[in-house]
Amino acid sequence: MFFVSIFLSLLGLTVSSDSLTSSLSFGSTTSDYVSFWFNMSPFSRAFSVCSFIKNSENSGSHPVLLNYKAESSPGVDLEILIGSKGHYNRVFGDTGLEDINSKFPQSSGIWFHYCLTWSRTTRMSKVYINGDLVGEDSTEDRDLYSTGTLYLGNIYYLRSAYVFGG
Helix, strand or coil, rough: CHHHHHHHHHHCCCCCCCCCCCCCCCCCCCCCCEEEECCCCHCEEEEEEEEEEEECCCCCCCCCEEEECCCCCCCCCCEEEEEEECCEEEECCCCCCCCHHHCCCHHHHHHHHEEEEEEECEEEEEECCEEEEEEEECEEEEECCEEEEEEEECCCCCHHCCCCCC
């Protein structure tokens, strides 16, 4: 439901559902992803990305839920990188939240709630699993680059190890 909601809200539409019966599903190949460009300037100083996630047996070894590749981010590969098994929880390429994967549900077929928050004011990124804070780290003191491409379901260079498959 999260992906459908975020995608349609970017288009100026809204989605509502009384239950979690609606979701966007990804297949198990490198071509099973969604990418789109949009202006991220409303999120340049703070954002929260939250989703219900269910990993699949079709997921790669390090499945990537979401990543944002800015067009002009000198020295930074990705502005935002979120993996569904805890391997990646990055803002501005920071790797301080990489050691929390033991706090993520690793079994396939189990729904859990994930949130990554970031604020330039606090210079902190935080990860929540099922409402519990499981990690936090300091980040660079800068705005998020506002033009780039958002990828859902795989990393921007499309490798099988990063297939979300969920």
